[in-house]
Amino acid sequence: MGNGTIGLILYMGFFFGLMYFLIIRPQKKKTKQLSELRSSVRVGDEIVTIGGILGKVTKVREDDFTIEVGSAKTKLTFKKWAISTIEKATTKVDDAEEVEIIE
Numbered sequence: 001m002g003n004g005t006i007g008l009i010l011y012m013g014f015f016f017g018l019m020y021f022l023i024i025r026p027q028k029k030k031t032k033q034l035s036e037l038r039s040s041v042r043v044g045d046e047i048v049t050i051g052g053i054l055g056k057v058t059k060v061r062e063d064d065f066t067i068e069v070g071s072a073k074t075k076l077t078f079k080k081w082a083i084s085t086i087e088k089a090t091t092k093v094d095d096a097e098e099v100e101i102i103e
Contacts (some may be wrong), residue, residue: 038080042066044090049082
């Protein structure tokens with residue numbers, strides 16, 4: 001092994017570390033946040049799906065949820081991975097009452 005080989009290995013290691021901190025790590029963090037957001041959906045939350053549909057959650061199951069949309073109160077069922085954002089979240093203060101959190 002010569003000086004050139006050690007330098008090349010250090011150079012490649014540096015760029016791998018740089019790629020990890022600039023690309024891989026932020027993507028893992030974003031994926032984790034989105035997973036936590038999707039698992040925190042509750043009945044009464046107003047959400048936006050990845051297709052842009054805005055509705056109020058009426059039923060939450062393990063892998064899917066049902067929302068109510070429009071003035072006709074049409075009910076649509078989606079998979080949890082289809083949640084893009086939560087517009088208005090409800091939080092239980094006590095067992096009896098709920099409070100809306102507007103972000």
